[in-house]
Amino acid sequence: MDNLIVQMINENQETLKNNWLDEVNIFKEKELVAASTTMKLSEETDQQFFELLIKHINYHDISKDGTLDQFFDQVLHTGLPLSYLTQGLQAARRVIVNFLVERISDKERLITIYREIDTWLDPILNRVVENSSQIWERTVSIQKTALLELTAPLIPVFQNISVMPLIGSIDTERAKLIMENLLNGVIKYRSEVVLIDITGVPVVDTMVAHHIIQAADAVRLLGSKCILVGIRPEIAQTIVSLGIDLSLFPTKSSLQKGMESALEYTNQKLVSNK
């Protein structure tokens, strides 16, 4: 890096900082929700940001030593958007270039400097994007695991009767896990009847209805009777409009009714002790 330029930048830090802050504030006013805590936090962050940029210019390339990563992590975790970082970097580029253009008249030199500034700032920009997409992927993966862990076990309620309450949204991967749990449970508890309760499934679209029917078909193949309970009006509509034949799977509106049916089917009865 051009030492004269570095010197020029160091000598004029205050001016550069103020110009940069002006640009950043324009962006903040337009894009950030002006909650006072966020604004206060972000002022301190601005200072840190600028200091890091100066350090970067002086030490040539700090994109690999971890200070930048730490800073970006911190920023993204306080809820400031990714655009704060990318816009901040672009603003820095603009501000420095404008500053230098005003003071250097040699066109050739200016072009070289312009290119150099790109090589200073591009690594940081790349690091920001890489970093934030890693955080994103990590979050998605954690949420995915959490959802998979919500898989409900098959619950043996009475002799020969088990219940599987389905809770939450059911995507293809979760459906596979639920299916395995369900079938292994049927074998383990020797359930003659399985009640699949879908009360806790918020959305039953074509795909979900398909998964539920598949689960019911699989239970039937094993040799158990499957009763679907918790059918809300919207679900009934979806099933009918899909033309699905449920004649092999009785459905009941509530778990209670389904249980009565199951008890009847297995020749059992609840007797009161009064």
Add this chain to the structure above:
Amino acid sequence: MDIQSCVEVRNEWDIVSARQLGRNMAKELGFGNVDQARITTAISELARNIYLYAGKGKICIEPIDQLGKKGLRIIAIDNGPGIREIRKVMQDGYTTSGGLGAGLPGVKRLMDEFSIESTVDVGTEISATKWLR
């Protein structure tokens, strides 16, 4: 077992050989019961297709490792008549053998990745992969 293992498919007993090869490899790689069944069934379907439509071909099974992600790949190759309309064949419910065979859509559902290349009068190559969970 790092290398590909292949079985020539010329008759019905080769279908059984291919299945057993697949099951053994799947077991060795650490696939659970359900995935072992999926892989074995997929191999059976693909081998049967070769036997029914091409007369002869081969099934190759190999363990794969892609950046730490481990799995198993089935490759079914034949120099048969080829498939004229791949899209039609990949549609559920389409069958040319009078109900025999659940068809390629079934194999696709059993496995995690599926690709098919076919040229009329030249042959067909199908590749299907299952990843270790």
Add this chain to the structure above:
Amino acid sequence: MRIPILKLHEYLLITIQVEMDDQTALQFQEDLLNKIHDTGAKGVVIDLTSVDMIDSFIAKVLGDVVRMSKLMGAQVVLTGIQPAVAITLIDLGISMREVSTALDLEQGLDKLRLELEG
């Protein structure tokens, strides 16, 4: 290789314990129908507990056997289908809804008794 068919009163019991190749499956179909004819059996239980794979061909043979047996006056129940097998059949799109199923041999016989009496 032939699959043994046992007679228990008016029922026929079969436990499939080997990996069936195509010929074995077709031979089994023939043997069963002959036995139904010879014994006049009214009910058949085919136990699949030891079967760890059913592909589309075997599924078709089993489905056919059920239909053919019915034509000859015998009800058939398939028992003991394993979870892994059920899952692969569902993946293949085969739900065999026209076939009666039960968890095990005992429940299979109970089911047959109900069907034949009812």
